[in-house]
Amino acid sequence: NAGVTQTPKFQVLKTGQSMTLQCAQDMNHNSMYWYRQDPGMGLRLIYYSASEGTTDKGEVPNGYNVSRLNKREFSLRLESAAPSQTSVYFCASGGGLAGETQYFGPGTRLLVL
């Protein structure tokens, strides 16, 4: 039981390049989330998916797109990376209307030059 897994662990991009961050969970959760964590600002929600086939914007969605590929997988895409997107990105699953806890992946550290 791996929980929430993320790939890659670390990535360096040049401004304007694109990339997709991958996330998978094996806990059969309906809800999945993408957060970014910046120094001194806590975690902020980028996008979430309440169930397979649905996605909604969070607090900071600009510059990102997401895909809920199936119940297990939720990917985050940066179409044209900017230095302001340098951050640590966390995927999570669980939570939802039942009010259960969210389970977090280990994070992806992204540096945009």
Added chain:
Amino acid sequence: KQEVTQIPAALSVPEGENLVLNCSFTDSAIYNLQWFRQDPGKGLTSLLLIQSSQREQTSGRLNASLDKSSGRSTLYIAASQPGDSATYLCAVISSGSARQLTFGSGTQLTVLP
């Protein structure tokens, strides 16, 4: 808009001390409140979840309380150990936004041997 504040931003204590971490939120209409632990370079681990109808939750040496009317929560750690050194994050789910966790920026705890 819900805002979550954690004070202090950093705390250093000698081993064995009992300590309290504070969390405050601006909108008392919350669904639940969670405390997480984050080790350096790692993801978040859920410690305690308090539903809005509850006043406190306990797990081992940890006790979290919730006072919705005053918009406050505390995390009490008894008999602190060096292994407790980590960043502790408080997060709330606001009513009407059942899936969106709003995080505080955390308290970095160092327990000195």
